Amino acid sequence: MGYKIAIVGATGNVGHEMLNILAERQFPVDEIVALASRRSLGSEVSFGDTTLTTKDLDTFDFAGWDMALFAVGSEATKIYAPKAAAAGCLVIDNSSLYRYDPKIPLIVPEVNPEAIVDYKNKMIIANPNCSTAQMVVALKPLHDRARIKRVVVSTYQSVSGGGKEAIDELWDQTKSIYNPTDNKPPKKFTKQIAFNVIPHIDVFMEDGSTKEEWKMVVETKKIVDPNIKVTATCVRVPVFVGHSESVNIEFEDFLDEDEARDILREAPGVMVIDKREDGGYVSPIECVGDFxxxxxxxxxxxxxxxxxxxxxxxxxxxxxAALNAVQIAELYGREILKKG
Structure with missing residues (x-):
């Protein structure tokens, strides 16, 4: 049995990845449609060996479709996600719009798959922030063993988290460093990103934290355990793709590093590369394209x-972003649709 799937925002970076991952994982698709705004209408995107021509999101009828994977901003999601949900199509949303709604599940399938049952509240499931998603995959198996009290995390986030404009800005500024007559002042970022780091992602809040940092705190509590204390410093770095995090964890019970290593080796979605030698660790450039x-x-x-x-x-x-959304779709198909 296959499913009818809509990709909303198919021409963006995450939309492209959703299509790639659905094909790579051989997701059971009977029919798939690529949706985009009118300015991108008629653009072509690839799904495996198939070329899809984008259709107009504004006039699309979601009735009869099983799932819609949304990869557009919160403003567009606010308009179109309720329409899809009202038509009986499950929305899996990658924006931040619904993450903090207590009636909408926020899911990382390796961590809290049981939350899938709450899809029926609003026919919407939220995808977490990119930095949160990778961190909680590592935290959950350790939390199950020794109970986490507090997490201190510093992130080193690639520019692709800011979209195509951010990628272009890093590329253009990097080239201009070697051509002094071709000055490229910051537009997407608040300061030069090439050969620099910027301790500022999203808007500032009253307590001095940024919204990106706040997201990591709130989402970790919602996905893993509301009793975990989290403090975050989120930094944009001149890397195109791949987020890195330095994570300090304080537990209620003692957990030996060797046991932690063994636990993580067995954890779903985790790959441990940990040799105490030159190069015995993974850097962001090495993780690109991997699940x-x-x-x-x-x-x-x-x-x-x-x-x-x-x-x-x-x-x-x-x-x-894209992989977690597809994993949610797999979970929904397996646990809800197939079981009737």
Missing amino acids: ATFISRIRQDSTVENGLNLWCVSDNLRKG
Whole structure:
């Protein structure tokens, strides 16, 4: 049995990845449609060996379609997601619009698949923030063993998290460094991103944190455990694709680094590459195009009673967005549609 799938925002970076991953994972598709705004109407996108011509999102009828994977901003999602849901089509949304609605499940399938049953509240499932998604895949199996009290995370987030304009800005500024007459001032970012790092993602909040940092706190609590304390510093770095995170974890119970390594090796969605030698860890450029969340540099933190440090890397366009959405679609098909 196959499904009728709509990809909303098919011409964007995440929409492209959704189509690629559906084909790579041989998702059971009977029919698939690529939807986009009118300015992109008629553009062609690839789905495996098939070329799809985009159709107009504004006039599309979602009745009779099983699932719609949304890869558009919150403003467009606010208009079209309720229409799809009202037509009986499950919405899997990659924007931040619905993540904090208590009636809408926020799902990372390796972490909280049981939350799928709450889809029926509004026929919408939310995809978490890219930085949260990769971190909670690593946190959950450790939390099950030793109960996490507190997490301190610093992120090193690639520009692709800011969309095509951000990628172009890094590329153009990098080239202009070697051509002083071709100055490229920041437009997408608040400061030059080439050969620089920017400790600012999304808008500032009253307490001095940014909204990106706030998202990691709230989403980790919703997905894993509301009792976990989280503090985050989110930084944009001059990397095209692949988010990295330095994660410090304090547990209620002692967890030896060797046991933690063994637990993570068995955890779904995790790949441990952790050798204490030159190059015995994963950097963001090495994770691009991969499904896994890579964990390296696992070690005891002697400054707290029950502490561990680790390094976490993942392709943010995949696990942080498109892959997680497809995994939710697989979970919904397996647990809900097939069971009737």
